Amino acid sequence: MNLHHIAIAVRNLDEALAFYQDALGLELAERRAVPEEGVEIAFLPAGEAELELLQPLSAEGGVAGFLEKRGEGLHHICLKVPDIDAAMEQLKAGGARLLSDAPKTDAHGTRYVFVHPRSAHGVLLELYEVRE
Amino acid sequence: MNLHHIAIAVRNLDEALAFYQDALGLELAERRAVPEEGVEIAFLPAGEAELELLQPLSAEGGVAGFLEKRGEGLHHICLKVPDIDAAMEQLKAGGARLLSDAPKTDAHGTRYVFVHPRSAHGVLLELYEVRE
Numbered sequence: 123m124n125l126h127h128i129a130i131a132v133r134n135l136d137e138a139l140a141f142y143q144d145a146l147g148l149e150l151a152e153r154r155a156v157p158e159e160g161v162e163i164a165f166l167p168a169g170e171a172e173l174e175l176l177q178p179l180s181a182e183g184g185v186a187g188f189l190e191k192r193g194e195g196l197h198h199i200c201l202k203v204p205d206i207d208a209a210m211e212q213l214k215a216g217g218a219r220l221l222s223d224a225p226k227t228d229a230h231g232t233r234y235v236f237v238h239p240r241s242a243h244g245v246l247l248e249l250y251e252v253r254e
Numbered sequence: 255m256n257l258h259h260i261a262i263a264v265r266n267l268d269e270a271l272a273f274y275q276d277a278l279g280l281e282l283a284e285r286r287a288v289p290e291e292g293v294e295i296a297f298l299p300a301g302e303a304e305l306e307l308l309q310p311l312s313a314e315g316g317v318a319g320f321l322e323k324r325g326e327g328l329h330h331i332c333l334k335v336p337d338i339d340a341a342m343e344q345l346k347a348g349g350a351r352l353l354s355d356a357p358k359t360d361a362h363g364t365r366y367v368f369v370h371p372r373s374a375h376g377v378l379l380e381l382y383e384v385r386e
Contacts (some may be wrong), residue, residue, distance in 0.1 A: 123278075123279060123280055123300055123301075123338075124300055124301025124302070125260070125300040125301050125302075125303045125305075127332060128260060130376070130377055131374065131376075132375045132376075136373075138375045140348075141350065141373060141374060141375060142374075142375075144348060145256075145344065145345050145347075145348025145349070145350050145373075146313075146333075146341075146343060146344075146345065146348075146374075146379075147341070148255055148352075166292060167335075167386050168256055168257040168333060169255075169256025169257050169302050169303070170256070170257075170301050170302040170303070171257045171301070171302070173257075175375075177264065186380030188332070192324075193376055194291070194314075194377075195328075195371065195375070195376030196327075196328035196331065196370055196376070196377055197317045197326065199260060201278075201300060208280075209279070212277065212278075212279060213278065213320055215277075216272075216273070216276060216277025216278075217277070218273065218277050218278075226363075237278075237325070239327065241273060241277075241303055242273060242278075243262065243264045243269075243270045243273060243307075243326045243327070244263075244264075244325050244327030244328070245262055245327055245328055247278075248373030
């Protein structure tokens, strides 16, 4: 169960990249808008995992709400799992609360689910199915 | 510049391990008290990087203050750098604020420094020198 990415909520992607790319020296692999999720994302690989900077495209949605409430900072982490159905069953059996009853599917056809921060000790935890 | 670890502040290590180890299925590699930092830590590898659960040993110190103010959750992330002096120079040149003027050295003789969250867009960012 390897780490896939760490997401960081920021108000302005250009300003955040001035730090993470220019001053810190991480490489910018890709930057694109994901309108269906209401965010623009910059991907910065850091070894096997990557940092994802998230800027909301409007004042609506989860990331905008997070910024309003908590300010910029660490938003969620994502772990790769080989079988998301099995992982969800195991979590439910352990009493964990998931944000959806069934996995969702992203634009690449990858299945994912979020664990409620209340179950994961304050961490918004995403599970991403990568069959290897 | 690879990710080394993600630290998660928790109130009770046993309860957090009931989720991260038992329900989620991560492996517990090590658990030990670090009295000089005022915390007990559990290390859970997640691929190349690892999750570190931090429980304060008393009501004093940074992690206890974090829990008091923000509750449980993502506390900091740590990146490996090959040359911490060069990384610090580059960050200072870029206007970033560091939490100490010189690197500190941990019990294993490894040099590290923290970047102020104000410079890293809300993220408490640790740099850890690993010469490879």
